[in-house]
Amino acid sequence: MEIREATDEDWAKIWPFFAEIVAAGETYAYDRDISNERAKATWMAPPPAHTVVAVDGSTVLGTAKTGANHMGPASHIATASFMVAPGARGRGVGRALGEHVLALSRADGFRAMQFNAVVETNTAAVSLWQSLGFEIMTTLPEAFHHPAKGYVGLHIMYRKL
Amino acid sequence: MEIREATDEDWAKIWPFFAEIVAAGETYAYDRDISNERAKATWMAPPPAHTVVAVDGSTVLGTAKTGANHMGPASHIATASFMVAPGARGRGVGRALGEHVLALSRADGFRAMQFNAVVETNTAAVSLWQSLGFEIMTTLPEAFHHPAKGYVGLHIMYRKL
Numbered sequence: 304m305e306i307r308e309a310t311d312e313d314w315a316k317i318w319p320f321f322a323e324i325v326a327a328g329e330t331y332a333y334d335r336d337i338s339n340e341r342a343k344a345t346w347m348a349p350p351p352a353h354t355v356v357a358v359d360g361s362t363v364l365g366t367a368k369t370g371a372n373h374m375g376p377a378s379h380i381a382t383a384s385f386m387v388a389p390g391a392r393g394r395g396v397g398r399a400l401g402e403h404v405l406a407l408s409r410a411d412g413f414r415a416m417q418f419n420a421v422v423e424t425n426t427a428a429v430s431l432w433q434s435l436g437f438e439i440m441t442t443l444p445e446a447f448h449h450p451a452k453g454y455v456g457l458h459i460m461y462r463k464l
Numbered sequence: 465m466e467i468r469e470a471t472d473e474d475w476a477k478i479w480p481f482f483a484e485i486v487a488a489g490e491t492y493a494y495d496r497d498i499s500n501e502r503a504k505a506t507w508m509a510p511p512p513a514h515t516v517v518a519v520d521g522s523t524v525l526g527t528a529k530t531g532a533n534h535m536g537p538a539s540h541i542a543t544a545s546f547m548v549a550p551g552a553r554g555r556g557v558g559r560a561l562g563e564h565v566l567a568l569s570r571a572d573g574f575r576a577m578q579f580n581a582v583v584e585t586n587t588a589a590v591s592l593w594q595s596l597g598f599e600i601m602t603t604l605p606e607a608f609h610h611p612a613k614g615y616v617g618l619h620i621m622y623r624k625l
Contacts, residue, residue: 325536332534373493373581375486376609377618417604419580420534441602443578443622448537457538459620461604 304396306403309354309366314343316363317356320388321346328450330425331384332457346384353407357387357396364391367400369408372417381413381464385428397428401435409464421458422447429458436462465557467564470515470527475504477524478517481549482507489611491586492545493618507545514568518548518557525552528561530569533578542574542625546589558589562596570625582619583608590619597623 309317321342328335333345348354352370356363365387372382383404387396408416416437421429423442433439437460445454470478482503489496494506509515513531517524526548533543544565548557569577577598582590584603594600598621606615 328537332536332538334536334539337536375493375495375498376489376611377493377581377607378495379609380604380607414606415604417607420538440604441620443541443576443601443620444624445575446538446541446578448540450537459602459604463605 304357304359304364304394304399306355306357306399309347309356311347313356313363313366314347317346317366317386318342320363320390321366321386323389324386328448330422330428332420332447351411353404355400355403355407357391357400357403362391364388364394365396365400367404369404369416371413372419379412379414381408381411381416382419383408383416397431398435401431405435405464413464415461415463418458418460420447421460422449423456423458424449424452429460432460438462465518465520465525465555465560467516467518467560470508470517472508474517474524474527475508478507478527478547479503481524481551482527482547484550485547489609491583491589493581493608512572514565516561516564516568518552518561518564523552525549525555526557526561528565530565530577532574533580540573540575542569542572542577543580544569544577558592559596562592566596566625574625576622576624579619579621581608582621583610584617584619585610585613590621593621599623 354368357365367385369383371378440459442456446457515529518526528546530544532539533541601620603617607618
């Protein structure tokens with residue numbers, strides 16, 4: 304597995320699992336029927352933000368994007384989002400992307416990283432981020448409407464870099 | 465004082481105090497030297513979001529914008545931002561805008577309102593939101609760089625509607 308900056312050509316391999324994950328409506332606060340065009344504009348962040356892919360040869364296993372969470376006097380706090388292709392789960396792709404993004408953010412001079420909306424029922428993600436040093440700062444009650452579990456909480460997670 | 469939806473023509477009266485407040489760098493996580501054009505695009509939110517102004521005759525005393533905080537399965541939580549012209553402080557403009565925005569969000573079917581970045585040293589705002597039923601859910605440490613006070617916390621504030 305190699306992690307590198309995503310190129311425009313990678314989008315065609317990201318979109319199928321991006322669409323599947325977002326359509327499932329269990330983990331992302333994006334419109335479940337988001338268009339390919341809008342998804343690309345959302346995910347393929349221009350510099351100084353980064354969009355990266357984890358690849359195995361010509362296969363894209365997962366992707367992450369990271370950049371400033373706010374602007375101006377709060378622009379020293381990064382945020383990030385992650386997606387792993389369903390067929391590539393259980394291979395440590397999420398962890399490798401998380402470690403990569405933390406290193407990138409440190410190199411870019413950020414002082415902390417904040418996740419704004421980690422669905423509390425997405426326990427695999429919550430555990431992974433905790434193992435990478437993130438703390439649950441608060442849980443916003445009933446802030447996410449899960450298709451099977453109804454209204455569930457959204458964690459704000461944070462760690463210094 | 466009347467509060468109404470902002471029109472494109474109002475922007476010329478919002479921009480002077482918007483620029484002053486943002487340039488001060490004490491309360492907003494926007495670039496302190498934000499351009500007029502970018503500020504307008506940021507603040508004058510297209511429907512279904514709202515941008516409102518509090519006016520006294522032809523004078524704009526303050527403004528607020530409100531809309532969904534996230535998309536898709538989290539689009540039932542609103543957020544909002546407020547600015548009161550420095551010359552109009554102490555007249556209850558912020559409170560009137562806050563009450564108006566809460567009513568608008570209820571009418572639009574939102575279930576809660578979340579503020580993502582309330583600077584902890586902006587005690588007038590913190591007290592106002594608490595008096596309107598918001599709770600400090602967490603304080604992200606050192607998440608805002610205040611020009612005089614250095615790194616201070618950002619509150620996440622939340623209330624059900």
